[in-house]
Amino acid sequence: MPLDRPTILLADDDPTIADSLAPFLERAGFHVLVVSDGANALEKAQAHHPELIILDVLMPRMDGREVLRRLRRSNVWTPTILLTQVGEASERALALEEGADDYLNKPFDPHELLARIRAVLRRARPGGRSLTSAWLLTANDLSLDRRARRVTLAGKALDMTPKALSVLEYLMTHPDEAVTRERLLEVVWGWEYPAGTRTVDTRMAELRRALNDDPTEPRFIETIPGEGYRFIAQVHGEG
Amino acid sequence: MLRNKWKVLLLWSLLPFLVGMILFAIVQIFFPTASPILSSVDFGIAAFVLGVTLRAPGVFAFLFGFFATLIGLGIYYWDRRRVWEAQSLYADYVQDAAQKRRHFLRRLDHEIKNPLTGLRAALVNFQESKTGDERARAVGNANRAVERLTRLLTDLRKLSDLEERSIERFPVNVPELLDDVVTAARTIPAYEGRNVTLLIPKIPSPFPMVTGDRDLLVLAVYNLVENALKFTSAEDSIEVRALEDGRSILIEVADSGVGIPPEDVSKIFEELYRGSNARGTDGSGLGLALVHRIAVLHGGGVGVRSSQAEPRGTVFTLRLPRR
Numbered sequence: 001m002p003l004d005r006p007t008i009l010l011a012d013d014d015p016t017i018a019d020s021l022a023p024f025l026e027r028a029g030f031h032v033l034v035v036s037d038g039a040n041a042l043e044k045a046q047a048h049h050p051e052l053i054i055l056d057v058l059m060p061r062m063d064g065r066e067v068l069r070r071l072r073r074s075n076v077w078t079p080t081i082l083l084t085q086v087g088e089a090s091e092r093a094l095a096l097e098e099g100a101d102d103y104l105n106k107p108f109d110p111h112e113l114l115a116r117i118r119a120v121l122r123r124a125r126p127g128g129r130s131l132t133s134a135w136l137l138t139a140n141d142l143s144l145d146r147r148a149r150r151v152t153l154a155g156k157a158l159d160m161t162p163k164a165l166s167v168l169e170y171l172m173t174h175p176d177e178a179v180t181r182e183r184l185l186e187v188v189w190g191w192e193y194p195a196g197t198r199t200v201d202t203r204m205a206e207l208r209r210a211l212n213d214d215p216t217e218p219r220f221i222e223t224i225p226g227e228g229y230r231f232i233a234q235v236h237g238e239g
Numbered sequence: 240m241l242r243n244k245w246k247v248l249l250l251w252s253l254l255p256f257l258v259g260m261i262l263f264a265i266v267q268i269f270f271p272t273a274s275p276i277l278s279s280v281d282f283g284i285a286a287f288v289l290g291v292t293l294r295a296p297g298v299f300a301f302l303f304g305f306f307a308t309l310i311g312l313g314i315y316y317w318d319r320r321r322v323w324e325a326q327s328l329y330a331d332y333v334q335d336a337a338q339k340r341r342h343f344l345r346r347l348d349h350e351i352k353n354p355l356t357g358l359r360a361a362l363v364n365f366q367e368s369k370t371g372d373e374r375a376r377a378v379g380n381a382n383r384a385v386e387r388l389t390r391l392l393t394d395l396r397k398l399s400d401l402e403e404r405s406i407e408r409f410p411v412n413v414p415e416l417l418d419d420v421v422t423a424a425r426t427i428p429a430y431e432g433r434n435v436t437l438l439i440p441k442i443p444s445p446f447p448m449v450t451g452d453r454d455l456l457v458l459a460v461y462n463l464v465e466n467a468l469k470f471t472s473a474e475d476s477i478e479v480r481a482l483e484d485g486r487s488i489l490i491e492v493a494d495s496g497v498g499i500p501p502e503d504v505s506k507i508f509e510e511l512y513r514g515s516n517a518r519g520t521d522g523s524g525l526g527l528a529l530v531h532r533i534a535v536l537h538g539g540g541v542g543v544r545s546s547q548a549e550p551r552g553t554v555f556t557l558r559l560p561r562r
Contacts, residue, residue, distance in 0.1 A: 107389055161409060163454070189454060190400070198419045199454055 006051035011041035038062025099133035134237025171231040180228040346511035358384040394525035406452040438480035448562040459533040462526040463492040471496035493554040498547035
């Protein structure tokens with residue numbers, strides 16, 4: 001087994017997807033293990049300790065969610081990307097609640113998957129839990145209770161729309177990462193919106209107003225010209 | 240004597256009523272779908288014939304029985320009518336839904352078939368290509384086919400999403416929203432330099448708000464503007480305007496393009512319907528269906544008026560309740 005290349009466990013029951021993605025990821029410099037069902041994925045994940053797992057949600061024998069749940073329950077915190085089928089909001093929220101580090105809606109561009117893999121690997125703390133599985137996120141005097149959908153700043157509850165809160169949630173679970181407007185649209189809105197980048201900017205303005213964050217001297221959210229946004233404060237996760 | 244006479248009268252008046260009811264019951268059992276008016280006439284006649292055969296003493300008694308039967312039936316019919324109406328409405332609805340489904344599937348089949356055919360042809364070209372140019376062209380075509388399928392899938396998902404999810408309800412600033420949409424539309428590379436004007440009345444000021452899901456409203460107006468751009472040429476102009484009439488906010492997207500053929504006007508909001516103008520144009524065929532759905536979700540509606548004769552043009556009107 002090549003030791004210099006990070007190993008990725010790819011679990012998808014569709015042979016054309018697995019068959020095309022595996023060589024693509026190999027070319028990108030990863031060692032890829034392919035499995036075609038959930039039970040196998042669970043077994044391989046525990047036996048081979050891959051650096052990253054890509055799980056399709058709908059799989060025979062055990063669905064991707066269940067695999068992820070079981071891994072997390074047995075304290076395996078290998079970074080995981082879920083490949084979801086539906087763009088529905090509850091599905092996305094679920095993917096985060098079950099401790100996936102990121103997720104992509106099918107159909108996706110393989111390059112987007114590669115970008116996600118790299119971002120997740122960069123963020124990963126070996127053996128440690130990722131922020132995406134924490135219930136309470138804090139950064140300085142800002143805290144976000146993901147279960148209660150409540151944000152407080154210096155102990156005071158903030159009033160914000162569900163969308164703005166979801167944007168904040170995504171940024172806080174992906175700190176220090178350049179998040180493009182397109183990515184925010186995909187994860188928070190679930191759809192590709194026309195005029196979407198302005199849609200994101202509108203919510204971002206709302207969010208900054210709520211956080212009392214000056215874009216020219218940001219404490220929390222920094223604008224990266226031509227790219228997107230970055231959460232710059234240090235984030236701690238609890239629970 | 241008198242008491243006896245009343246007894247006979249009563250019996251004779253009851254007889255046609257009872258016989259009528261029995262006949263009615265028989266008709267209902269054997270011909271449950273028979274029209275109630277027809278059955279009432281049937282047994283009315285039967286009761287009359289019976290009365291005559293048995294030589295009913297006294298025309299009054301017989302008439303009493305006959306009318307009592309009719310009144311009884313009237314009450315029965317009145318009571319059942321609502322059920323029959325509901326049944327017939329439901330049957331219409333089911334038939335309508337089945338027909339819509341058939342249309343939808345046929346159109347979906349068509350929408351998938353075309354890019355898929357393109358994709359297969361591109362793959363064959365790719366396999367048989369001898370030069371780098373040929374290969375690049377095949378890949379380009381394959382990518383375009385995939386993009387088209389993706390667009391279709393995305394819009395299908397939006398539609399199904401809108402069936403299920405509840406929408407946000409927050410105050411939305413209409414002029415600001417329209418400004419966003421127009422700015423975004425002006426920067427679509429394919430339509431650069433096109434004449435899109437935004438008209439916002441200065442009075443009343445500020446322009447009244449609507450309550451709703453800003454993102455969905457952006458999507459709706461954007462679809463209308465993109466549609467207008469798609470069906471007009473560089474010489475045409477497009478106006479996006481906001482109006483209010485005290486109760487509603489009207490958002491109009493008007494263009495000076497060729498107009499919509501009259502036979503298409505009533506169908507363009509149907510899912511995957513393509514008017515004769517729209518064959519071969521880009522787009523999922525779901526854009527206007529989405530606009531309609533979003534308008535309805537906001538308690539409003541969308542309409543269109545179009546003329547192919549001079550002065551030609553098309554105006555889409557999105558009506559939203561005022562906050």
